[in-house]
Every structure is written in C-alpha cells, then in structure tokens.
Amino acid sequence: MIVEKEWLVKRLGNDNLSIIDCRFDLQNKEYGKQQYEIGHLPNAIYFHLEEDLSGEVEIHGGRHPLPDLEQFKLKIEKAGICNDTSIVVYDSGDGPFAGAFAARFLWMMKYIGHEKVMILNGGFSKWKEAGYPVENKKPLVRESTYEVYVQDEILATYDLVKEFTITKPKDTVLIDSRDYKRYAGVEEPMDRIAGHIPGAINEPFAEGLNDGYFLGAQDQVQRFKHLDRNKTFIVYCGSGVTATPNFVALKEAGYENVKLYVGSYSDWVSYEDNPVEKVGK
Numbered sequence: 001m002i003v004e005k006e007w008l009v010k011r012l013g014n015d016n017l018s019i020i021d022c023r024f025d026l027q028n029k030e031y032g033k034q035q036y037e038i039g040h041l042p043n044a045i046y047f048h049l050e051e052d053l054s055g056e057v058e059i060h061g062g063r064h065p066l067p068d069l070e071q072f073k074l075k076i077e078k079a080g081i082c083n084d085t086s087i088v089v090y091d092s093g094d095g096p097f098a099g100a101f102a103a104r105f106l107w108m109m110k111y112i113g114h115e116k117v118m119i120l121n122g123g124f125s126k127w128k129e130a131g132y133p134v135e136n137k138k139p140l141v142r143e144s145t146y147e148v149y150v151q152d153e154i155l156a157t158y159d160l161v162k163e164f165t166i167t168k169p170k171d172t173v174l175i176d177s178r179d180y181k182r183y184a185g186v187e188e189p190m191d192r193i194a195g196h197i198p199g200a201i202n203e204p205f206a207e208g209l210n211d212g213y214f215l216g217a218q219d220q221v222q223r224f225k226h227l228d229r230n231k232t233f234i235v236y237c238g239s240g241v242t243a244t245p246n247f248v249a250l251k252e253a254g255y256e257n258v259k260l261y262v263g264s265y266s267d268w269v270s271y272e273d274n275p276v277e278k279v280g281k
Helices: 005-009 031-038 069-078 100-111 123-129 158-167 180-184 217-223 244-252 264-268
Strands: 017-021 086-090 117-120 172-176 232-236 258-260
Touching: 086 100, 086 123, 100 117, 100 244, 158 172, 158 232, 158 264, 217 244, 232 244, 232 264, 244 258
Parallel strands: 017 086, 086 117, 172 232, 232 258
Antiparallel strands: none
16 A cells, blocks of 8 residues: 555656645645645646545534545546556655545545555655655646445444444454544543543554654554454544554554544544543543
8 A cells, every 4th residue: 555756756657647646734724735736746636635535524423524425436537537547645744644644545545446546655755855756737637437336344434433332342443543642631632522432542643654654564563463453443533534544554564354433533522422531530
C-alpha cells in the first residue's frame, strides 16, 4: 500500500496511472486546495477531505461521515479513474496529520473495491525536497466509467461498535488511534466529553510514522507484535481520518481482518447515553 518517491518518478506519464492530491488542514479548510493551485505533482487531481471524501454532517455519524457513494463515484469518474487504474495518493507528508488524509482516500477506494491504490511515502514535502517535478496547471482528464463493488468487511458500523462495548467479544480488538492524552481523557479539544469508547486499547497512529514516512512492514510487525493477528480489529479516532493510517499499518503488518469505524469517537459521543472510559477512573 506504500510506494516510494523514487518508484513514482520513474512512472510519471504512464497512461494507466492517476495521482491524487489530498492535502488538507483541519484549521484552514481551503489550505489544501490553495497549495494544490500553487504546485502539485505532475497531472495530480485534487480531492478535498470534506467536499469529496466526507458526507454532510448530521446529528449522528461523526464529523467526517461517509460521502454518498453515488456522488463519490461521479467524482472518481470525473477524475478519469477506471477500475483497473493504478492510483498513487499523497498529502503534505508533514505536520501532526502526515499520512492521514492520503490514507482516508486509500481507505475510501478500498471500500468501493479498488485494489491498485497506494500512498506516496513522505508525501508532497519529501517529493519537493528531492527536487522532483512540480507543476501548477490542472491536468486535462477524460472522464471514465467506474463500477463500485462495496467491501462491507472493512467497515465497522455504529451498531457493531455498540455491540462490542456490551459483549466484549474475545475475538475482536477495538483500537483508539488518537494520542494518549485524548484516549486517557486528560484533554479533548474537539468533542463534548473526554475519554474513549469502553474496551478500546490505545495505538496512536503517529507511532506508525517517522518524519512523515510510514514505517516499513517489518517495523509495523514489531509495533503490533502484542496483537493476535487472528482477531478482528476495529480502528477509530476522532472522526474517521487519523484512524486510517492505522488501517494501512495493520494491513502492511499482515493483519487481514481490519475495519474502520468511520463515525469514530465523534459519532459515539453524539449519543448522550453512551458511556466513555478514562484511564485511571
């Protein structure tokens, strides 16, 4: 699921390759689009986290719910992506959310059944540091047709997570991908109450990266060596974005049964009766 910039630079211009720019800033929602217009990888097409990779925010569903799949399909087709297209996606590759926006796009494509999708390791920042080509023109794209094949096995619904908190099945592990302070309930900058979903363990997504690069597969194996790979894993975060690098990391480490709770903690606490846990309490 991860490719290096040296691999990609040799394949620029390939007819069956699409490059997707997913740069985004949660505090400045026009940042990514503005940066794309200043400069992006050759022939890259921009996808916006909230306009393209998320649906309308409602009372429940979290801050970044799934987009309408028919609308997402139309955007994929407008980008010229076919079912057999190889896709490389990137974000800024730096800052506290390095890899997360690209991983959200990757997960979305996996969810609709696309196999040939990869993240550019190190993102735009490392690409630019290497002196590789950047341009500011929008590519000319021939619209495609795309057939969606939904992969429900990589999606964890609210009902599934709710059932987990009640039955605590021994064959399932719920992973909170946020940093420890948010997991522990020490601080909560976004949601109405601090803490974590009952029964979850903490595996901060940032521990799977180093200086904007995803750790290699063997390092991810070491990182998760305490987890039984025969179990089912549900990853979540605040809103279904920063959990996706953990989805990628677990898959890279060879874990087969991995699901994303898209609504994540922001969905969980939108139900006032749902309990939360805090470390030491």
